[in-house]
Amino acid sequence: MNSPDSSIAQSHPKEVRLLLILVAITIGLSLLYAVQDFAGGPVRLAVVSEIYDLVLSPDGSLVAAGAQDGTVRLYDVQRDWAVQALTGHSAPVIGVAMNPDGSTLISVGRDGEVRTWDVASGQVQQVIDGEGGPVTGASLAADGSVLATVSQDGTVRLFNVVEGVPLRSIGPNENTKLTVALNSDGTLVAAGDGVNIQIWDTHTGDLVQTLEGYCEDGPAMTLDACDEAEGDWLGHEKEVTALAFSPAGDLLASGSADTTIVFWYPETGEVRWDSGGHWSAVTALAFNSDGSVVLSGGADNKIRSWRLPGGKGTATYEGHLSAVNSVAFGVAQQPDTILSAGDDGTIRLWETANQKVTHLEWSRQGLQSTWGRTLRNWMLISGLLGLVGLWGLWKVQPWGHLFTLALYVLGPVIVLGLSLLETLTYPLSTGVQLQIAWPLLALAVWYAVVVVALMREPVAVFYQAPPGLSLSEKLIASQRAIKTRAGIFTTAVWFLVLVALYSVLRRFNLDVAFMGHFFSFIMQGSGITVVVSAASIVLAVVLALLGALGRLSKNPVANGVSGFYISLIRGTPLLVQIYIWYLGLPRVNIVLQPMTAGILALGVNYGAYMTEIFRAGIQAIGKGQYEAAEALGMSRAQLYRRIVLPQAFRIVIPPIGNQFIAMMKDSSLVSLMTVWELSFRAQKVGRQYFRSLETFIIAAAFYWILTVIFQLLQGKLEEYMARSERR
Amino acid sequence: MPEPIIKVRNLHKYFGPLHVIRGVDLDVMPGEVVVVIGPSGGGKSTFLRCLNFMEAPSAGTVEVDELEINAGESLRGQRKQIRELRQKAGMVFQAFNLFPHMTTLGNIIEGPVTVKGMSKEQAIVKAEELLSWVGLLEKRDEFPSRLSGGQQQRVAIARALSMEPKIMLFDEPTSALDPELISEVTDVMERLADQGMTMVVVTHELHFARDVADRVILMADGVWAEIAPPGELFTNPKEERTRQFLAHIL
Numbered sequence: 001m002n003s004p005d006s007s008i009a010q011s012h013p014k015e016v017r018l019l020l021i022l023v024a025i026t027i028g029l030s031l032l033y034a035v036q037d038f039a040g041g042p043v044r045l046a047v048v049s050e051i052y053d054l055v056l057s058p059d060g061s062l063v064a065a066g067a068q069d070g071t072v073r074l075y076d077v078q079r080d081w082a083v084q085a086l087t088g089h090s091a092p093v094i095g096v097a098m099n100p101d102g103s104t105l106i107s108v109g110r111d112g113e114v115r116t117w118d119v120a121s122g123q124v125q126q127v128i129d130g131e132g133g134p135v136t137g138a139s140l141a142a143d144g145s146v147l148a149t150v151s152q153d154g155t156v157r158l159f160n161v162v163e164g165v166p167l168r169s170i171g172p173n174e175n176t177k178l179t180v181a182l183n184s185d186g187t188l189v190a191a192g193d194g195v196n197i198q199i200w201d202t203h204t205g206d207l208v209q210t211l212e213g214y215c216e217d218g219p220a221m222t223l224d225a226c227d228e229a230e231g232d233w234l235g236h237e238k239e240v241t242a243l244a245f246s247p248a249g250d251l252l253a254s255g256s257a258d259t260t261i262v263f264w265y266p267e268t269g270e271v272r273w274d275s276g277g278h279w280s281a282v283t284a285l286a287f288n289s290d291g292s293v294v295l296s297g298g299a300d301n302k303i304r305s306w307r308l309p310g311g312k313g314t315a316t317y318e319g320h321l322s323a324v325n326s327v328a329f330g331v332a333q334q335p336d337t338i339l340s341a342g343d344d345g346t347i348r349l350w351e352t353a354n355q356k357v358t359h360l361e362w363s364r365q366g367l368q369s370t371w372g373r374t375l376r377n378w379m380l381i382s383g384l385l386g387l388v389g390l391w392g393l394w395k396v397q398p399w400g401h402l403f404t405l406a407l408y409v410l411g412p413v414i415v416l417g418l419s420l421l422e423t424l425t426y427p428l429s430t431g432v433q434l435q436i437a438w439p440l441l442a443l444a445v446w447y448a449v450v451v452v453a454l455m456r457e458p459v460a461v462f463y464q465a466p467p468g469l470s471l472s473e474k475l476i477a478s479q480r481a482i483k484t485r486a487g488i489f490t491t492a493v494w495f496l497v498l499v500a501l502y503s504v505l506r507r508f509n510l511d512v513a514f515m516g517h518f519f520s521f522i523m524q525g526s527g528i529t530v531v532v533s534a535a536s537i538v539l540a541v542v543l544a545l546l547g548a549l550g551r552l553s554k555n556p557v558a559n560g561v562s563g564f565y566i567s568l569i570r571g572t573p574l575l576v577q578i579y580i581w582y583l584g585l586p587r588v589n590i591v592l593q594p595m596t597a598g599i600l601a602l603g604v605n606y607g608a609y610m611t612e613i614f615r616a617g618i619q620a621i622g623k624g625q626y627e628a629a630e631a632l633g634m635s636r637a638q639l640y641r642r643i644v645l646p647q648a649f650r651i652v653i654p655p656i657g658n659q660f661i662a663m664m665k666d667s668s669l670v671s672l673m674t675v676w677e678l679s680f681r682a683q684k685v686g687r688q689y690f691r692s693l694e695t696f697i698i699a700a701a702f703y704w705i706l707t708v709i710f711q712l713l714q715g716k717l718e719e720y721m722a723r724s725e726r727r
Numbered sequence: 728m729p730e731p732i733i734k735v736r737n738l739h740k741y742f743g744p745l746h747v748i749r750g751v752d753l754d755v756m757p758g759e760v761v762v763v764i765g766p767s768g769g770g771k772s773t774f775l776r777c778l779n780f781m782e783a784p785s786a787g788t789v790e791v792d793e794l795e796i797n798a799g800e801s802l803r804g805q806r807k808q809i810r811e812l813r814q815k816a817g818m819v820f821q822a823f824n825l826f827p828h829m830t831t832l833g834n835i836i837e838g839p840v841t842v843k844g845m846s847k848e849q850a851i852v853k854a855e856e857l858l859s860w861v862g863l864l865e866k867r868d869e870f871p872s873r874l875s876g877g878q879q880q881r882v883a884i885a886r887a888l889s890m891e892p893k894i895m896l897f898d899e900p901t902s903a904l905d906p907e908l909i910s911e912v913t914d915v916m917e918r919l920a921d922q923g924m925t926m927v928v929v930t931h932e933l934h935f936a937r938d939v940a941d942r943v944i945l946m947a948d949g950v951w952a953e954i955a956p957p958g959e960l961f962t963n964p965k966e967e968r969t970r971q972f973l974a975h976i977l
Binding site: 630633638 | 779781810811813814816817818820822824825826827828837838841842870883886887890
């Protein structure tokens with residue numbers, strides 16, 4: 001390329017120049033969007049607002065929801081969920097409540113501002129200015145007399161909402177920053193976010209009770225001491241994240257980041273029952289009117305119901321795409337229903353009989369909030385890759401055109417295909433039509449225009465060799481162009497198959513949130529997997545080397561022993577061998593650590609197979625090499641060490657690599673011995689939560705990636721070893 | 728009168744029932760160049776390979792530089808002596824037999840470092856000297872697969888010389904080479920002879936035999952058919968077998 005850029009630009013046909021401009025615009029917009037989104041800028045395409053709280057009117061005809069965008073949404077259940085948005089809060093609405101006769105709605109903003117609304121007209125009645133924000137929780141007594149809020153400075157504030165005046169503030173206290181609850185007559189207020197919960201009298205502001213965990217049947221001990229004494233710890237081990245009084249006020253339920261729910265006697269501070277079932281923090285709690293059922297929502301996107309007395313789990317509601325923030329018992333016409341709302345911006349009505357969603361409301365039309373992040377990331381990637389593609393187009397590089405094409409074909413697949421798929425795989429029984437966000441559709445159309453333009457005849461120029469090259473150079477260049485083109489398309493096909501596979505898996509209704517949550521737990525086993533594989537392969541190589549030398553030896557003892565070894569090991573299943581190592585040897589008082597037994601079993605087994613590979617490799621070394629080494633006066637050992645084995649190694653690397661890949665996968669058999677490696681963890685978690693498909697997909701992906709990486713390394717190693725054969 | 732550096736007495740070699748070498752004797756003086764020619768199947772290569780026990784002789788004794796090995800006794804028992812003898816006798820093969828996984832330099836330092844325990848630095852200095860002597864210093868980091876046949880054979884000679892042998896054995900060193908490459912190898916061999924190396928060469932290169940050899944042996948049917956200085960043997964052979972052979976190839 002010896003001519004200056006400007007003249008090349010001149011040589012582009014008009015269509016290509018237009019195309020370059022189109023691509024450049026796309027890149028510019030993509031980068032602009034991505035950068036401002038990363039910086040927290042104002043333009044956010046098609047996302048929902050998280051819903052922080054929801055309340056049902058006493059007659060069950062209205063649902064009010066407080067949303068992240070600062071609106072309070074009122075849904076009229078009887079009139080087909082007609083929605084009315086009450087605007088006025090300048091901060092996200094973190095709490096909503098209704099007074100007992102359902103005439104007044106109370107909302108609390110994150111900045112501490114409390115508003116009361118006339119439900120019938122939707123007009124603001126009173127505004128109590130906020131202070132002490134950010135406020136994290138709010139609760140209204142069932143009789144409507146007192147409203148309590150708790151803020152991050154640890155202060156509990158009490159309000160008389162009828163009069164619209166603050167009553168009292170308690171604190172600031174340590175560890176009361178997250179959640180607050182009032183009993184039904186408004187006489188007691190509980191708050192917590194440490195391991196403990198404190199209860200105050202609302203009239204005097206005096207501390208009346210502290211609920212602390214304790215060791216059952218034991219003296220006062222810390223949690224660690226209790227664990228050491230193997231006692232039963234009653235109470236929470238991590239901070240409290242949700243609180244609710246029973247309607248009769250005789251019980252206080254608390255949910256915690258330790259995933260358990262504890263039912264306390266607020267009078268005595270004793271634990272009545274405790275329940276567990278969520279696999280992440282409990283974020284919402286609600287009692288039904290007679291106190292016989294408790295609903296809990298969790299950061300694991302699930303809602304669970306518990307029967308009282310006893311606290312036994314009765315049902316699980318799955319469907320939310322993000323953390324559940326609020327739960328309530330059902331609407332007027334449908335008594336056997338429950339309501340929930342969460343970070344995914346949906347309000348859902350569920351049937352208790354079969355835990356299916358019968359109605360769903362989005363806080364705003366559009367795709368899930370998570371796709372907002374995907375879109376942003378895609379914008380960044382497509383912008384950066386587009387720059388490279390544009391440079392290639394400009395310079396008339398062979399890959400520029402195809403690269404851009406592939407990029408812009410894949411773009412809509414990622415941004416729209418996946419999000420559409422996610423939306424469509426959502427149970428359609430809800431009967432709610434979900435609309436695609438218009439900006440996303442526009443983006444797809446824009447991409448389509450670029451692609452069509454790229455495909456047009458005058459633009460779809462194949463590689464033009466730069467002028468001034470000789471014929472042979474042109475031929476070489478065109479060969480390279482064909483290869484590059486094939487490479488790009490192969491990559492694109494791989495990618496599309498991967499996306500297709502992903503969508504097929506999504507059809508199985510995969511719990512992506514679950515996978516995300518337990519990913520790191522399962523992956524903690526990957527180290528053991530790698531260690532077991534590596535140690536086994538080292539053992540196998542040593543055994544195989546000895547075995548091969550034995551097989552080639554004329555000494556009947558060495559030959560016989562190695563022949564027997566190969567025959568015995570190859571003649572019995574690996575699984576049986578593993579059991580013999582692990583379960584058989586203890587009979588003769590040889591108790592191996594599970595991992596040691598696994599490494600021995602795998603190493604001995606693969607050693608037998610690899611013996612034959614090594615033998616073939618050694619036999620492939622010509623007689624002349626032996627003679628040349630002997631003529632230098634080398635001993636037998638020197639000859640093998642310096643001349644034969646290094647050459648044999650080079651020959652056996654490809655088959656040994658295959659064996660290593662097979663072994664990495666067979667290392668999963670070690671899980672039979674309760675070694676906490678990858679497969680074992682996947683199995684463990686999968687069984688515990690009935691999510692085996694999800695956990696094993698994680699495990700499978702890891703093994704796959706590991707083998708792909710290893711294949712790359714092996715290729716490099718082969719290349720290095722073959723350097724002496726290059727001509 | 729100096730002692731012969733190679734003494735072979737009554738050497739026999741059987742391959743199964745085949746009697747390949749039928750009791751030959753040979754004395755080679757230090758600095759002498761002996762070329763063995765003869766029809767194929769006559770036992771030339773086998774004889775040469777018996778000299779450093781690449782083939783185990785069936786009977787007879789071989790003495791190199793006052794180290795005597797008697798093939799009548801157990802050769803396993805004399806392993807150490809055989810290895811010692813091999814260090815005194817450098818060998819160059821028809822098929823070069825360079826180590827393909829080592830560079831040129833690696834090939835040459837392999838013997839001194841591994842067998843003699845020489846330090847690597849010292850061996851490299853020595854190897855570079857040898858490489859420049861065979862005219863291949865610029866190829867020191869190339870792998871054998873990138874060298875021509877003639878270059879490979881010159882490296883093989885350097886490799887054999889690196890052990891500082893007392894004698895050199897050449898087993899048809901030019902047979903595997905293209906005709907135009909032969910001279911680059913024979914030139915090196917000639918220079919080696921000029922420097923006073925004792926050499927036993929099995930070859931079909933009669934030019935080399937004529938120009939360099941002190942004595943030429945015609946070997947046929949496992950025995951010496953005729954031993955004579957080259958001028959005599961080529962121009963005025965005494966034996967009928969020699970005449971037949973020369974008529975055949977000239």
